[in-house]
Amino acid sequence: MTELWEGLVTAVKLIISLDPEVMEIAGRSLAISATSSTIAALICLPLGAVIHSNKFPGKRTLINIVQTLFSLPTVAVGLFVFVLFSRAGPIGGLDIMFTPVAMVIGQVILISPIMLGLTISALSGVDKAIADTAISLGASGLQTAVITLREARFAVLAGLIMGFGRAISEVGLSLMVGGNIAGFTRTITTAISLETSKGDLELALALGIILIVIALVINLVLNRVQQR
Amino acid sequence: MTELWEGLVTAVKLIISLDPEVMEIAGRSLAISATSSTIAALICLPLGAVIHSNKFPGKRTLINIVQTLFSLPTVAVGLFVFVLFSRAGPIGGLDIMFTPVAMVIGQVILISPIMLGLTISALSGVDKAIADTAISLGASGLQTAVITLREARFAVLAGLIMGFGRAISEVGLSLMVGGNIAGFTRTITTAISLETSKGDLELALALGIILIVIALVINLVLNRVQQR
Amino acid sequence: MTMALIETVNIGQKYAGQYILKDVNLNINRGEVFALIGPTGAGKTTLLRLLDLLEVPASGSVYFDGMDVTDNKSLRLQARRRMSFVLQKPVVFNMSVYNNVACGLRWRREKEATIRQRVSRALELADMAEYINRNARTLSGGETQRVAIARALAVAPEVLFLDEPTANLDPISTSKIEEVLAHIIGDQKTTVVMATHNMSQGQRLADRIGVIMNGEILQTGSPGDIFSTPQKKEVAEFVGVDNILSGVIVNRDNELVTIDIGGNLIQAISDYPIGEEVHALIRPEDITLAPRKDASSARNTFEGRIARIFPVGALVRVEVACGFPLLAVVTKRSAEDLSLAVNKRVYATFKATAVHIIKRWN
Amino acid sequence: MTMALIETVNIGQKYAGQYILKDVNLNINRGEVFALIGPTGAGKTTLLRLLDLLEVPASGSVYFDGMDVTDNKSLRLQARRRMSFVLQKPVVFNMSVYNNVACGLRWRREKEATIRQRVSRALELADMAEYINRNARTLSGGETQRVAIARALAVAPEVLFLDEPTANLDPISTSKIEEVLAHIIGDQKTTVVMATHNMSQGQRLADRIGVIMNGEILQTGSPGDIFSTPQKKEVAEFVGVDNILSGVIVNRDNELVTIDIGGNLIQAISDYPIGEEVHALIRPEDITLAPRKDASSARNTFEGRIARIFPVGALVRVEVACGFPLLAVVTKRSAEDLSLAVNKRVYATFKATAVHIIKRWN
Amino acid sequence: GQQRLKVATTTSLYDTGLWDYLEPIFEEEYGVELDILYAGTGIALEYGMRGDVDVIAVHSKAREEQFVAEGYGVERVPFAYNYFLIVGPEGDPAGIKDMSPEDAFRTLYEAASSSFISRGDDSGTHGKEKAIWASAGYDYEAVRTAGQWYVEAGRGMGPTLLMASEMQGYTLTDIGTFLSYKSELELVPLVEEGAILLNVYSVIAISPEKHPGTNIEMANNLIAFLTSPQIQELIGNYGVEQYGMPLFTPCAGAEPQS
Ligand SMILES: Nc1ncnc2c1ncn2[C@@H]1O[C@H](COP(=O)(O)OP(=O)(O)OP(=O)(O)O)[C@@H](O)[C@H]1O
Ligand SMILES: Nc1ncnc2c1ncn2[C@@H]1O[C@H](COP(=O)(O)OP(=O)(O)OP(=O)(O)O)[C@@H](O)[C@H]1O
């Protein structure tokens, strides 16, 4: 229990002192997961709207598959990306292994099913009359999608936050394809994992708390934006 | 790339041969995450309905906090549970460290915010007139909650699947409080992490594929139930 | 003390800091049919939601069957189980028509057999029996409204609230539903509170009517009272008294008064003294048009020219300019018989008793 | 070839494998006001959705302004940008009233200044200007309907579709909206297609009416035609011809025929030959009641007793039993003058020209 | 951009902090960005075989030799060593204190009452454990399935130590990790002597013949750096400040014999 308390104290100290190393990895964590979340959102919001608003054979199956991928283990995604981009792999020439780029690619693969699935389920709650009304007022397919997403904005945002949360909190993937290189690919979660294996549980807990603080800030910002 | 193919072949072989060791850890993975998902669902569905249908000061903040916890890193939850239940911890006497019980507790903590947050956002999509109609026809608070959840069943189910997916795919927590003990607390994900650290990528990938197959089956079953 | 089934004491409701319903005191008696009429945005729905205990008033108290149910949760549920409500924009649950109608009964823990029987009966009453197995979401507007009515009837409420119950129905379905309502009102002594903008519906079904405008109840009374003796100009306008003339009482002889309407003198029956500023209200259907001045007992006859003619269903509305504008309604047949046409000279006649006098600025 | 603005060729729609609209061939001409009337579930909404290109027909083709828009996505969008639709159950977007009304214009990429001006104008027309900054979700039923109408008007459509546009409105708002519609119809030559169960609304506004029942258009024609010469019994019933008598033509003298209605003889004008089985349709407002048989020119006079009397607005419906049941409508005033009462003996009179004859089983 | 050199290292070596200590010195000297990858022995070797890194630094002699023999590595260069320890609860219920490693294992096996926590992850440490069982005359498969007392953790060194402390069991550990974890643990060293406990760390450059893309030049620089006298001295003193004793004995390219 003392560890919890000390963890909290350490976290506060690190935050207040703006510890440069902590700030650096926190910034990197945020940058990487914000990038992957943005890319995934740009793919999934329109795709989700298209899937939602069209009837086609196999739609139900597609949604099932997407939802199944909610269970993608990070390390499996890490393996997949590794096997793909490693020097010996099919697209190894790009030389992006153990760089933030590989981490972003992995995170996009990891969270896209989440954002896509939750976007579709958020849209499923919108009265069909909303889309009808938009169409009847001359909205194009895209415009209809935008207004429908807007009506479901609370649930859509929850889906985006979930995707971001999954990205910033994952570790298996980052370790596997990022390698936890100090000053280059080390993020808060890989640092937590390092500190844990080094036995510095307080510092690990403190980093966990800092991660949650970052998530909270992002959350508040997104909510502010949504409410406008 | 060959690893991917070999991983697939290995997965199929392991599944077809009903490899006893694989079956055992798969069964354990499923049992643990199904238990924690059920517990979390029993907590979060009613709680979500209560939060959704009541107005109270700080509601928005509460939801923000819940959504922030979407970013809980598994290893941080693991540390938290570890510190709580370890011999030196405040409730160390229970002697549940490195048992499936500790893993279930940790997973419930990890996925409850997810199920709660997504339940609330699923309900946010339901026309307010649904609850009004139910109340005006004499539904009690609980009955109103049930019918409202039922109207949002697609999105509610997506939330439950997300929670389950998070539970069955997480690894940091299971390693930390379960300990990856062969024959006792080893699950598919901890086995994947072990095989990866051993460098047996094919087997790790094969286990990943098996995990996804399990998730798919669960998914189809839940969808079948929902459609009834 | 005779007890009203529902009684409100000074209830009000506000949204966004603004009172949209103010100090409503209303008694609904057991077994009566009470209709709320009023224009769009008057507060009808808001008031029904308070009476049905869907919302808690911002101020004041609601009594049901003698109990204060303003904010006691369990009392409110108990009371609500004795009522049901057909919302203005009826929604159905995403399930079969049968299950929709069965919901209220299930929530009251009725036996399956009872439920089956009552659901069938309610669907028959609403003429929706053949739709029993359809998913309710696929119904048309009018069908949805009828399912909502069946659903409310199925629980055999003591009080039935209806918010524009026939807004989406054609005349034939409307009269069917009105028959059903008349039937349950007569047979089961159900108390009915309805909001309607269809005044003739109010007239046909209601024992008492309340006219609500801008969040205030301006007048309550029997349909006859409301329609023939509105107490305020706004009410008069709303219930279709198209002739509202402002004048001053200039003479009186017992009850018979003479009113000066911008130079034209009208005779009417009233208690108001000489000098009182009043409105003279005349329903257009109380005005007779004739080509010649005839020697009838009617006190008021004015000569004028027809300014406009427009048909409304089986009737024709005729605007006569006779120093002041007068609107008369005659049947199509009479219009043809009299060969009424714009600019034609006619005599408009009405009895002194057909003029209803109210004070101005009240 | 004069081209209809919208033309449908054999369009049909099916849900769950069942045709609920069959082989509809309809031309909507530029600038006309076309009203679809029909009972609940007839298929009015379904047909409007097909015409507005919200749905693709299961069979047949839709032409807009000469182009086949049955299933070409981009042509459909182009065509739809020239239309707008007020849905039967209007929904508003969860944003301010202003933004709701501005949506259609934004989607057409109009300039902000134009948008501001057109939104204000549309809200004024719908009498909703004071609500401009309110969140549209907080509006009452009638207010919501008016916003939906403003939203549809704001885009200045060539074709305006209205599905029960005044279902939730009180009489005063209804006439305001009808005035607005009359105005845009007259001023802007907008083509209007509306579904309504309010027949007098159809009569007031429409150039042409189509009667739809069970997914089929039974008759189209001018309001006068539909109301006075319905061609099928179902249409007659629906448009309020309450007297539908079955009989056989037993005699004819030029155009004047005699019909035997179960022993009672009625005279009417018709081309049908002797022996033809027909329905005789008589509108209740074409029947005069009198205490004495008078020497009018009317061919048909029947003696009977009053079976029932019930008031409807300014009118009274009187059921007379004179060998067969006859329903007459008189004004309240005449009812009083004649002191009509149940069981009283009266003479019911109607002209031969007031009887409309249609063949049975067609 | 800047030249980078990627080194995959085992967690037990990284966790001591030695790499963090040496990295800036090397970067300064050679003007290169040194990327230290944090990985288990198995995956570190895998990275090497696939050419995703330029150098590996591990401690599993047999596998390293195989790695070089298969042509993935240029040469195995030992640069430091220390000893493994058998640690256990202070009370030492099995009574193995100061026994030889083999005898200690035999005692634990016979008693079958106190837990023994094995890494069970094919790491260097796990390899060493297997070697001790073999030397004590047991078939490892038989040990694995001998009973509840033998716990396969399947985890890194630190967590395995935590687990041993929680369960009040015994385990084999490298000294570096043990020292850095000491404050979290209720465990003490019980067996510290025995030739078999020797733990040698070596570096291997990835063969440019297998993977032409690797940075062999800089890899050789790193190896030269690690075996240079000054750095050997730094390694020999590393840990004195923090733990009061050195963690490593430098051995400059030669396999230690004792
Ligand atoms: N998805 C569906 N499955 C089965 N039947 C349907 C479906 N959608 C509509 N219908 C049926 O088609 C018929 C026509 O519906 P429509 O909404 O066009 O009627 P309407 O004339 O507009 O009626 P109302 O006046 O009640 O609005 C109705 O009987 C309706 O139940
Ligand atoms: N949340 C809100 N915020 C502000 N004003 C509101 C809110 N809810 C309702 N109102 C206003 O209160 C007034 C009364 O609404 P109510 O729904 O009771 O009207 P109504 O008489 O039922 O009208 P209608 O005949 O159009 O259904 C309306 O003017 C409406 O705009």
Ligand SMILES: [Mg+2]
């Ligand atoms: Mg209302």
Ligand SMILES: [Mg+2]
């Ligand atoms: Mg309709």
